[in-house]
Every structure is written in C-alpha cells, then in structure tokens.
Amino acid sequence: MGKYRIIGCGLAYIILAGISCWATEHSFHLLIKWMPEVFVWGLTIAFFIVASYGTKLIVDALNNEVYMEHRRRDFWIGTVLVFVFWLLMSMPTNTHTFFYNHNIGNVVQEDLTTTNGYLSQIKARKNVDSAYYAVHDNVNKRFNDLTDEFNGIGRSGKVGGGEIVRQMLRGINEILEKELPGSFIKFNDAAWNKFDPTILSNYEAQMNRSLEQIKDKNYKVSTAEAVIASEGMRKLGIMNDTIRTMVEMGTIHEDVITQAEGVILSGYTCVKNNNKFVKFDSNKDKELYTAENLETRSKRMLSVIDVWLDFFAGKYSISFFFYILLSILVDVAAFMFFDFAFRKEN
DSSP: OHHHHHHHHHHHHHHHHHHHHHHHHHHHHHHOTTSOHHHHHHHHHHHHHHHHHHHHHHHHHHOTTSOOTTHHHHHHHHHHHHIIIIIIIIHHHHHHHHHHHHHHHHHHHHHHHHHHHHHHHHHTTOOOOTTHHHHHHHHHHHHHHHHHHHBTOSSSOOBSBOHHHHHHHHHHHHHHHHHSTTOOOOOOGGGBTOOOHHHHHHHHHHHHHHHHHHHHHHSSOOHHHHHHHHHHHHHHHHHHHHHHHHHHHTOOOHHHHHHHHHHHHHHHHHHHHTGGGOOOSSHHHHHHHTOSSOOOHHHHTTOHHHHHHHHHTTOSOTTHHHHHHHHHHHHHHHHHHHHHHHOOOO
16 A cells, blocks of 8 residues: 555646646746746756655654654754745745736736827827926916007007017017927017007917917927837737737737737837826826836736735735635645655654
C-alpha cells in the first residue's frame, strides 16, 4: 500500500503542481518578458518544489508520532520556505493569472472604448481651451463700454461714433491682433459722430467674427492633431473588433493583447498631448491620461504587483477573493499530496 500511495499521491501532486506552475510562469512571464521562457519555467518549478518541501518540514515537525532531532528548527525553516516561496511567490502570481485571464479582454475593450471617446473629441475639434474665455470676456467687456459710449451713457455723454469710440476700438483691436494678426474691427469713418445703431451692429459682427477666428486658430486643437486622432480612432476600431472576437471565443492571445496595448498607448499619448481640449469623464481618467509616465489600464493588468496593489487600494470588487481562493485550493491540495507521498514515518 505504501508504494501505491506514493505513486498515486505523486501523480496527483504532479498534476496540481503543473497547474500551479503554469499559472505562476504565466504571471512571471507577463512581468519579466525580457527573460527567456525556459528560464522562467525553471524558476517557477524550483520555487514550487521548495515551497512543497517547506510544507513537508512543517507537517513532519508537527507529527509527534515520529522522532525528529531538530523539530523546532525544521518547523521554522519550513515556515520561512512556505512564506517566501508560496505566500510571496506562488499564491499571488497564481491569483494574478486566474484574474488576468478572466478579465483582460474586458479591460482592453474598456480601454479601447474610453480612449476612442476622448480621441473623438479631438478629431471633432469639439472643445475649447479654457484660456480663450479670458480673451473673450476682456474683449466683450471693452465692447460693452464702447456700446455705452456710443449710446451716450459713457464718459463723454455724447452719442455716436466719435474720437472716444475710435480710441476704444483701437484698444480692442490691440487685443485681437495680438491674438491673431490681421484680426481687427474696422472703424467706419463715414459714420463719424453719427448715431446709427447699424454702425454698432457692424462693429459687433466684426468683433464676433474675429473672436471666432481666434478661437478656431489659437484655442482649438490643431487640424494636424485632429488628423492624428482620426487615425488613432481607426486603429482602435480595428483592434476592438479583434479583441471582441477573442473574448467571444474565450481565448487569450498574448500577441493580440500586446498589439492592442501599443495601439491604446498611442491613443493615450494623443490625448495627453491635447488634454486641454478634452473633457474627461472623471478626475481618475484625467490623472490616468495625463500622467508623467503613461500607463494604460491594459498594461497595468500585466503586472502582478500592480494588480495586487490595486486590490488592496479597493479598485477591484469582492469577486477578486474567488481567484485568491482558487489559487490557495490548488496549491494546498498539491502540498497535501506531496506530504502524503513523502511524509516521514518511523
């Protein structure tokens, strides 16, 4: 029976250890892509065997039915081995792999959709740099003073477009031409000191036209950047179709994820470069897309360290505990079969 027990428990251990090592290797490989995969596998297997041996030392040390010369020493050595090679290495990476494989498709799709929305604002040249409104308000305030002067309620008390109105127009034109050379309000010499509301309406129309030109030229995203955003949206659309197909098929292709990450990062870069022309859905998004070192949601999922930090920060739902539990059950079952197969006996 002892022989069959060893064989049976050994086979069960190999199967469960294989699952655990696959999950650990996958997580490690996502984190350290520069290392050859065969080396990552070697490290993974070595770590799991050491962790398994650590559990055996603990179990043997707690078994009072067998004689051990250094029971306490073996217990603490086993505890350290389990803590380092399982609790700090195997369990977190396994949890990461199970979580990553189940969620990466949805995360990439969310990243594609959100980035596409922000690029669409840039493509449409939809938003205006808030600095424009200071210029707009300054010009309009001056024009309101000019209107009062024209209507006889200004400082001269005279109606019509005389010298004071001309001076006030010069002041407005200095602002307009500073913003955009060639942009100004032309004084109507033929209307000198005449009180004709159409004159004032003409001045206002010229002012509004100049402000629109200034806004379009200086305070909206450039047409060149709008073209870049349009091309980014095209690539995001193609990538989104590919990812959707992958998710529907229930498979994860790392080369596709890597390609998507590159396309998304290009979109992030365009948004960051033109962030003053983008209205973000939240402060969280603004921080994400304008960070000094850009890191997409998709890329953050690649790192076991970042995923666990986000979990501790409360960014994932309680369902994350399911992946932790799954990882623990696989490893503990493997350790149990290892201990059954190689337990110390008198």
